[in-house]
Amino acid sequence: MTPAIAALIVAAGRGLRAGAEASKQYRQLGGAPVLCRTLAPFLADDRIGTVLVVIGAGDGVRYDEAIGHLPEATRGQLTRPIDGGETRQDSVRAGLEALAATGFDGCVLVHDAARPFVSPALIERALAASTEHVAAIPALAVTDTVKRVDAAGRIEETLPREQLVFVQTPQAFAFQPLLAAHRDAHAAAAGGFTDDSAIMEWAGHWVATFAGDAMNLKLTYPGDFELAEQRLARPLVTRTGTGYDVHAFSDGDHVWLGGVRIPHSRGVTAHSDGDVALHALTDAVLGALADGDIGSHFPPSDPQWRGASSDRFLAFAADRVRQRGGRIDHLDLTVICEGPKVGPHREAIRARIAEIAGLRLDQVGAKATTSERLGFTGRGEGLAALATATIRLPEPE
Incomplete structure (x- = not known):
């Protein structure tokens, strides 16, 4: 032990x-x-x-x-x-x-x-x-x-x-x-x-x-x-990372998006709370750092992360940037689904992401789109998220 x-x-x-x-x-x-x-x-x-x-x-x-x-x-x-x-x-x-x-x-x-x-x-x-x-x-x-x-x-x-x-x-x-x-x-x-x-x-x-x-x-x-x-004060270089996550729908009455609980007719199948938005953002930040991905830091095989709140994952990634003497300039998120409707929750999602990552509200973008009834999201089988993180890190000495 x-x-x-x-x-x-x-x-x-x-x-x-x-x-x-x-x-x-x-x-x-x-x-x-x-x-x-x-x-x-x-x-x-x-x-x-x-x-x-x-x-x-x-x-x-x-x-x-x-x-x-x-x-x-x-x-x-x-x-x-x-x-x-x-x-x-x-x-x-x-x-x-x-x-x-x-x-x-x-x-x-x-x-x-x-x-x-x-x-x-x-x-x-x-x-x-x-x-x-x-x-x-x-x-x-x-x-x-x-x-x-x-x-x-x-x-x-x-x-x-x-x-x-x-x-x-x-x-x-x-x-x-x-x-x-x-x-x-x-x-x-x-x-x-x-x-x-x-x-x-x-x-x-x-x-x-x-x-x-x-x-x-x-x-x-x-x-x-x-x-x-x-x-x-060493010169900072800009780094960009991208993230993607997807979860299938299952029985339930809500989904988590960007740290916000949104009522829905379905839930999602996931090891943690299944927040595709925060998962994609975490991978985007870790990608910009060239520091692995969410699975390497929080493996789904580890029972301690079962049902875990995904805000911990994004906060962890943001802290990794600060440890390196860097800063996050911007986080951008796109949620892809036929439902639930994201628009009414957009500002709450932006505010929550900014709070988790220690950013201003104007440093967080959030959008949603459908896939025109095409593919698994179009058939209502699940939802997905794409994210981009722009950070600056000190140049290596």
Whole structure:
């Protein structure tokens, strides 16, 4: 049985070194709060069942405003945040205790909110390491010469850099050992730990490393934000994808189109809710990303998607665009059927698609047509949808 996986995002710090009045996790970066950029890849990974954010006391309003930039379906995947403590160590312990109170037991990824460029590939490596080790952390080789100095700044020693690494997050841990280590450190009044692997070392656990990511920048100083903005400002290239879906009619009294429940004399045969519009749009976005299709991410053979609401699929695809530093410019949909009549529901469908994908209403087009009584749609055997997605992605470095 696959163990449960949780992501604990530490966002309780004030980030004074970043040089702004607002805590760095709530500052805008490329038009979106840092926290939203950090959360997106964790929320998009369907293996991570729980995403919990630890926030600063009194930051509830700012948190709610920040996650308001995420699509509605994505926001619904978040566990309500909890307040942290005076130190990062206190905040992580508070998050672990909150998970323990729900009966959680499995693997936990602990990640700093100030690292908004965490990639799906790095999360993948963290999850892989968690299956083999009680504690594992991402590490980068030190390429500069490192020296130890005294209080006056004089060189005392040149350190062998082949034995040194830079450490990042997300760090992966077996939940119960990490919780026990935090509790023991708190009981012993042992503090000053700058990351959770140090607490595990203190508790006597062996900590493994896996390959980090040089692009996984931590925002600490004002210059870091300047570099991050420059990175996001790379020239964008336009990509277009198309999607198509079809479902046969069956017994029922409604169909789902574009996230809107429409009364009808028939239902559809489908593994999920059978929303051909959202399925076609999801494939269009994934096609523009060259990132597989709806079946590769949400296979019909997996029972967890039986009867699933299709808004989750489109929200997932939209989040994949944001993870890559891109944006969706336009979604266009055509529904093909003899019935039900789509026209009376057109604006509701456009509004719902915009809400799911985090777009303005003018970025969504929706149309319907018949097939002049020809083919399976013309015979009233089912309905189909065609979709086009236009996105922009940063040029590869």
